[in-house]
Amino acid sequence: MVYQRSSELFAEAKKVIPGGVNSPVRAFKAVGGDPIFIERAKGAYLYDVDGNRYIDFIASWGPLILGHAYQPLVDAVTERAKKGTSFGIPTEIETELAKLAVDMVPGIDKIRFVNSGTEACMSAVRLARGYSGRDKIIKFAGCYHGHADAFLIQAGSGAVTFGSPNSPGVTQGTARDTLLARYNDLESVRVLIEANENDIAAVIIEPVAGNMGCIPPDENFIQGLRQLCTDAGILLIFDEVMTGFRLAPGGAQEVLGIEADILAFGKVIGGGLPVGAFAARSEIMDYLAPEGPVYQAGTLSGNPLAMSAGFAMLSALNNDREVFQRLAEKTQYLHHGLDKVLDKTGIAYQINRLGSMISLHFTSDKVIDFESSATGNNPRFKRYFHGMLREGIYLPPSAFESYFLNDALSYEDLDRTIEALEKIISEIQ
Numbered sequence: 001m002v003y004q005r006s007s008e009l010f011a012e013a014k015k016v017i018p019g020g021v022n023s024p025v026r027a028f029k030a031v032g033g034d035p036i037f038i039e040r041a042k043g044a045y046l047y048d049v050d051g052n053r054y055i056d057f058i059a060s061w062g063p064l065i066l067g068h069a070y071q072p073l074v075d076a077v078t079e080r081a082k083k084g085t086s087f088g089i090p091t092e093i094e095t096e097l098a099k100l101a102v103d104m105v106p107g108i109d110k111i112r113f114v115n116s117g118t119e120a121c122m123s124a125v126r127l128a129r130g131y132s133g134r135d136k137i138i139k140f141a142g143c144y145h146g147h148a149d150a151f152l153i154q155a156g157s158g159a160v161t162f163g164s165p166n167s168p169g170v171t172q173g174t175a176r177d178t179l180l181a182r183y184n185d186l187e188s189v190r191v192l193i194e195a196n197e198n199d200i201a202a203v204i205i206e207p208v209a210g211n212m213g214c215i216p217p218d219e220n221f222i223q224g225l226r227q228l229c230t231d232a233g234i235l236l237i238f239d240e241v242m243t244g245f246r247l248a249p250g251g252a253q254e255v256l257g258i259e260a261d262i263l264a265f266g267k268v269i270g271g272g273l274p275v276g277a278f279a280a281r282s283e284i285m286d287y288l289a290p291e292g293p294v295y296q297a298g299t300l301s302g303n304p305l306a307m308s309a310g311f312a313m314l315s316a317l318n319n320d321r322e323v324f325q326r327l328a329e330k331t332q333y334l335h336h337g338l339d340k341v342l343d344k345t346g347i348a349y350q351i352n353r354l355g356s357m358i359s360l361h362f363t364s365d366k367v368i369d370f371e372s373s374a375t376g377n378n379p380r381f382k383r384y385f386h387g388m389l390r391e392g393i394y395l396p397p398s399a400f401e402s403y404f405l406n407d408a409l410s411y412e413d414l415d416r417t418i419e420a421l422e423k424i425i426s427e428i429q
């Protein structure tokens, strides 16, 4: 494959955009080389500016669960744009999308729309703090909740401990209010709760982790977490930015049979336009301005173009609820196909999967938390990534990212993907 035009465009971009990208993972730092620049996409395929075609396993990091340029969504946005793109005044489509979301998701009465998953998580935490009158939150090492200050915290020296900032610009003061626990380790949460009695407003978690590869929660862990929070009067926030409207109509809550107190959404809920949302029962949501004292706002929040995209997406999913099962079966098919090729080689690897989320780690350790996900063989991952790219398979350019399958992927596409691995397998031995 030729990547000349992409490389030229990347060089130009770097002159005026830091690192040439508007979100770091796009720059291919973890795998090396220049990123591809996309010209257009349709269904399961991406087309880059050099005329190469790729089978896409990212789908814009999740939102495009029905594939690229899904016709009803394109039509909805196009029609809406003709009537004006933004007013900063209420529109009916906001209520329509809110009703649909409240109907699909268990345990919520009201929802507030924002413009990104970051905003959704940040606002959910502010609401939890305002509602509870407490300051501290617990998050899990390896879980990503967007780039708000409170979430850019890392564990000290491997131990479960008070966090320290993992980005310059985040203050020690902010870090002090974020406590770090270990994913799938209930005891690590219990210790923090005991040491900070009556100080913890919320525990925020990806109910199925997708930002250290895909890591499903152990059943006892996630049920125990719900119980611990209830017992201590702590609000449980499920960050369903990735899992919401992807794993089931009711997201991870439905799959796990557990209800959180506050939910954060993003990605699929906007169908590829910038939408985030947070939701809860009325008692909590009515704490928000203008009804209540917790401030939250947005010039473009509930933007009609974005809302019409979200409505087209959620309507399609709500009217075809088999899609989730269909996607899970495709993902299982891919899993078994990759297993078949890799098992012949003696390469140490782990594949984790839940619904339409799947990831491959080159390690012999079971991947259950951040530490185990970080044991992967990175040089091997790089060769795997670039080998597959050359064969026209677009995978996440980092071992810490999940793949997101979309329903436009055919079994032929999956076979082609498995064959591609077979073809490059000698390079990654």
Ligand SMILES: *Cc1c(COP(=O)(O)O)cnc(C)c1O
Pocket: 115, 116, 117, 118, 119, 121, 144, 145, 146, 147, 206, 210, 211, 239, 240, 241, 242, 266, 267, 276
């Ligand atoms: C993507 C993601 C976010 C952040 O959403 P943005 O729209 O990128 O701000 C938050 N939480 C989770 C679980 C995510 O996957």
